Amino acid sequence: MSGGLYILKIMGEYMKNKSLLVLLISLILFNSCSDKKEIQKAVDSIRAEDLKSNISVLASDEFKGRAPGTDGEAKTIKYLEEQFKKIGVLPGNGKSYLQEISIVKIGTDLQSVKAVVSDKGKNFPMTVPKDFVIGTTRFVENSSLNNSGLIFAGYGIVAPEYNWNDYAGLDVKGKTVVVLVNDPGFATGDKNLFNGKSMTYYGRWTYKFEEAAKQGAAGILIVHETEAAGYPWSVVENSWTGTRVYLDAPDKNFSNCVFNGWITTETAQKLFEMSGIDFNKTALSASQRGFKPVPLSSSISVSFKSRLAYAKSNNVIGVLPGSELKDQYIIYTAHWDHFGVKPNVTQGDSILNGALDNATGVAGVLQLAKAFASLPKTQKRSVVFLAVTGEEAGLLGSDFYAKHPIFPLNKTAAVINMDALNIFGRTKDITLVGYKDSGLDDYAEKIVKENGRYVAPESTPEKGTYFRSDHFSFAKAGVPVLYFAMGVDNAEHGKQWGLDQSAKWLKENYHKPSDEYNPAIWKFDGMVDDLKIIFETGYDLSNTDKFPNWFEGSKFKPARDAMMK
Ligand SMILES: [Zn+2]
Structure with missing residues (x-):
């Protein structure tokens, strides 16, 4: 670019001369071609062997x-x-390539988990990881909750922009909420409900745990369903039977629920059945406007031990x-x-x-x-x-x-x-996740086209x-x-x-x-x-x-x- 401008300046006074103009144009073209060639060396340095x-x-x-x-x-x-x-590449953090982060590792001691759902003398002892998985984000070794009433809170979503509130008029203090994964738009495919089949942030388990804690619930159980979650139960099982890692927090995460967990669809069906409620029907109603939370007549008692370890981890950062x-x-x-x-x-x-x-x-x-x-x-x-x-x-x-x-x-x-x-x-x-979100897309699209390819949105936005x-x-x-x-x-x-x-x-x-x-x-x-x-x-x-x-x-x-x- 700067080379082209320099030539422009010199040639400016001769601009009226046609043959010089042609020369000028070819010089500029040559200039950008050589630029492209220089980039090409960098492009070619990307190699399968490395x-x-x-x-x-x-x-x-x-x-x-x-x-x-x-x-x-x-x-x-x-x-x-x-x-x-x-x-x-130079160190990105002063003289260091590392950005240190304090983390807390928490693993549920699977042998110690006791969980029973009780309803009028009927008991359903749940086992990990066949029926459910459980853990805490609080930095404590012993977690327990006694006779916490179960409430089915639909999708567990409070989304004013979609005019949706599963917790409306509900007091969940000390209670355990049971919620569905994903959002009502996914369940119905209705484009006017949330983002249709595309999952919104409200559909993520992270959000559901955050919201339940914000509402003051003592515990939360998300009902797993492969389609709606986007992955099978084995993925949930793998993540929750091992060690989970959290950022260190001054309040030791005591603003979060006593426990977070997931239950299988089969477990959900059993729980609802104990209260004489049809899970499939009730779950379906949760995706309809006007849905009201459904208290189950059962309660849950849980206790488990966690292994805690404070540690450091690092982002690795370099800069050119x-x-x-x-x-x-x-x-x-x-x-x-x-x-x-x-x-x-x-x-x-x-x-x-x-x-x-x-x-x-x-x-x-x-x-x-x-x-x-x-x-x-x-x-x-x-x-x-x-x-x-x-x-x-x-x-x-x-x-x-x-x-x-x-x-x-x-x-x-x-x-x-x-x-x-x-x-x-x-x-x-080539897929751009979140395609059509920002002006950055134009830069990507131009290059993709130059390479004879096309940009596709996500194939599975759900x-x-x-x-x-x-x-x-x-x-x-x-x-x-x-x-x-x-x-x-x-x-x-x-x-x-x-x-x-x-x-x-x-x-x-x-x-x-x-x-x-x-x-x-x-x-x-x-x-x-x-x-x-x-x-x-x-x-x-x-x-x-x-x-x-x-x-x-x-x-x-x-x-x-x-x-x-
Ligand atoms: Zn990854």
Whole structure:
């Protein structure tokens, strides 16, 4: 650009001369062509071999599933620091590549769990994890609750903008609420109810726990249903029978419920039956306007012990300073953590390697860092590479960063997130989760088109993917985000095949020990294609002085507008 302007200045006085004008135009064209060529070197530096070697290390058994605050973390952050240094990425936090976070690890002692639902002399003792799972977010060793009345509170949602309140006129103090997962829009498919089939934040379990606590409930049980949750019971079981991780909190989380839990659909049916209520019918009515909460005649008594451990975990952060707009930032994010080692496994594989989820995304961040580092001419804005911790525990690392930003959020033009890259081969499309949300989409779309591909919205918006990875922490804080995910329109086998592959993978491997790196099956050509697009999009954003905003009507826009004033 600056070269073109210089030529313009010199040639200005000769502008009337036609042949010189032609020369001028060709000079400018040549100039931008050579720019493109220089970027091309960076683009070509993204290579399958490097991805393979990074992923094979990060997802190896030696890294023990990369759980926050463990030996697996120590290995992971050391490896990432080494890679950053090798690439030439500078420490992102002063002299350090680390942003330390105080965490609390809580694991329910499964042997200690006693839970009985009683109703007029009838007892239903529930067992973990067949009937339900339970835990506390409070930093205490002993949790118990006696004869807490059960109330079915529909979807457990208070959403004024949708004119919806499942807690209206309800006093749940000391009570245990039973709520459905997802939201009424999902259940009915009605486009005018919430966001239709697309899950809103109100559909997420995290929200339901928050709201129940806010309402003063003593306990909450979410009824699991595979379709509505977006994953099978085994996923809930895996997350809740192991150790869960929380950010340290001054109030030791005593503002939260005594216990949080999930029950299976079968358990819900039994509970309702004890009170002479048909669960399926009542659940159906919960998605209709005018639904009133239904008190069950039963109550629950629970007690359990928890193992508590205070620990430190780390976000890993590096930066490649920009040239002219050094104090403005583009941040690439991917979570490095996964679930670690599953306890009480006597047979078979106990290590949750998290190869696809999310060794791929972290390897992607390293490739992008390498691409930016190999640019012959430094990009204008600084580019930050942020591998966050605690995503699997509830977006902890990104949430902490968004609340304690190292680089000011109002100087951060975009956050570009990666979580599970493409291992199924080339696709014609690339997915943008949260497509049509902000002006960042234009940058992505331009590059995708130039690469002869097309942008697709999420194929399964009902799963609430938008709320399930780290970009969401930044969106909540107001920073516009791009979340690239793998496409499904497979270049060789078509779209249905692609959809089937991801559904199959989700069912068989998601959050399971079988999410392992398999060099014999994994394809890297699609992953490399995607990363090139992710690089070029970030590159364009790093060379503009614009701050594309959320579109009008976005719930994240007010926060952005406020910080940009
Ligand atoms: Zn993930």
